[in-house]
Amino acid sequence: MDRRKSIQTIILGAGASALAFHGCKTDGEKTVNEDIPATDDTKYFGRRPVELERIEKLNAEQLFNDHEMETIAVLSTVILPPKEPHGGPIEADVPEFIEFMGKDIPEMQNTLLGGLMWMDHKSNTEFGIEFKSATLEQQKQICDEICFHDPEIPLNRQPLEIQFFALMRNLTVSGYYTSKVGIADLGYKGNSPNVWDGVPQDVLDQHGVAYDPEWIAKCVDQSKRNEIAEWDENGKLLT
Structure with a gap:
């Protein structure tokens, strides 16, 4: 019975994101927590030695x-x-x-x-x-x-x-x-990547609101989804 694989997925996902910001490491930097033994067993993924010892004792x-x-x-x-x-x-x-x-x-x-x-x-x-x-x-x-x-x-x-x-x-x-x-x-699959194209029109109609056409063109243009937003010195969105 494995109740921790979802936690492993979250941790691995967070680690992948972190690589974008920490691609380089300084010499001598400690990168491995030696207190946690290396293992391919995902059943008790991320457990500290004291926790593994208790689990073994209880089992x-x-x-x-x-x-x-x-x-x-x-x-x-x-x-x-x-x-x-x-x-x-x-x-x-x-x-x-x-x-x-x-x-x-x-x-x-x-x-x-x-x-x-x-x-x-x-x-x-x-x-x-x-x-x-x-x-x-x-x-x-x-x-x-x-x-x-x-x-x-x-x-x-x-x-x-x-x-x-x-x-x-x-x-x-x-x-x-x-x-x-x-x-x-x-049927829970967790967070999954998708394309966000705004609040559905029927929901907007239900609440009597609408998007500003200028903003919808800037914020929900999937052709520019990989571009990083830029603002001017007055906080005005440029992209």
């Missing part, structure tokens, strides 16, 4: 057993059903994301572990079967009982199961929509 730990991970996987798909063509929480490695966050923020652990136990207890009591093996309708019935809470009562004073579902819902949605799969589902 080596285990918070949930296999049964709990399977339950998280099932619950995450109930919260956010998969859809074509990009898939859902499983394809976005959301269960692994949730476990990592639980290890990274220990304050979450009691709520997550206790909530998973509650889900199985509730499912066994109501339907005689573990939550992960219940039918979708049975799973939804359980979730419907805990997915809303009284806004007048702070969440940390709500019953455990209410706190658990709120946390799981937040982690599921956050994990999915910060993944490559989730971003593709949104």
Whole structure:
């Protein structure tokens, strides 16, 4: 799961722009941060050694057993059903994301572990079967009982199961929509180069405004898009 490639793209783009202004370097100038090891791994791009050490430590730990991970996987798909063509929480490695966050923020652990136990207890009591093996309708019935809470009562004073579902819902949605799969589902492509030809005419008409023909000729002439603007000593635009 790679949630930092977009950051890499932004940094690389900024670096390319900077070359236009810093094409020459003085002798002896330090150009490489030796504290950040060179790597072709973009998964943890730009992380400092202390951060990489912590990530490695957390990845080596285990918070949930296999049964709990399977339950998280099932619950995450109930919260956010998969859809074509990009898939859902499983394809976005959301269960692994949730476990990592639980290890990274220990304050979450009691709520997550206790909530998973509650889900199985509730499912066994109501339907005689573990939550992960219940039918979708049975799973939804359980979730419907805990997915809303009284806004007048702070969440940390709500019953455990209410706190658990709120946390799981937040982690599921956050994990999915910060993944490559989730971003593709949104259709978000980030900043892209294009040709700006002014505010659309229908929008101008809606607000009863219009461009000054002299300015539109100067500012929205695509044949001159690579020319640098020049002003006279009085601030009048010359180009």
